[in-house]
Amino acid sequence: MHEMSLAQSIVEIVESVSQQNNNRDVAKIKLIVGELAGVELQSLMQSLTIASHGTVMEGAEIELERPEGTAWCMKCAQTVPFHHLGDPCPICGGYQLRINGGNEFRVSELELKTED
Structure with a gap:
């Protein structure tokens, strides 16, 4: 289950940022997990x-x-919606496709708790 190693990496990133900010607790994090990133969301x-x-x-x-x-x-010389690896182009049926979106995986925002 590679989602556990991804989760551990996220926690390491978050802890690093927290340490740089006087070990403040984290209120919220925002993750970007593209549809084609190969990550099972419930497991993550x-x-x-x-x-x-x-x-x-x-x-x-x-x-x-x-x-x-x-x-x-x-073949179409355009960007097309693409939801599953191995699928053909939804317009022309061709297989000469290069993924250009939806495969990202990153921590995009981190909100630290305010000090009371």
Whole structure:
């Protein structure tokens, strides 16, 4: 289950940012997980709950952005919607496609709790 290693990497990133900001707890993080990133969202969320236990990220709100997949069709010479690897172009039926969107995976925003 590679989602657990992804979750552990996210927690490491978040803890690093927290350390740079006087070890403040995290209120919210925003993740961008593209439709074609090869990540199972339910497993990732469960893994994040486990990996964040006892860290500055424990209990943080997690917001997900899920960009749709797109690909450049060489035959059509245009960007087309693309939802599953191995599928043909939805316009011409060709297979000369290059993914150009929806495969990203990153922490895009991090909100630290205010100091009381």
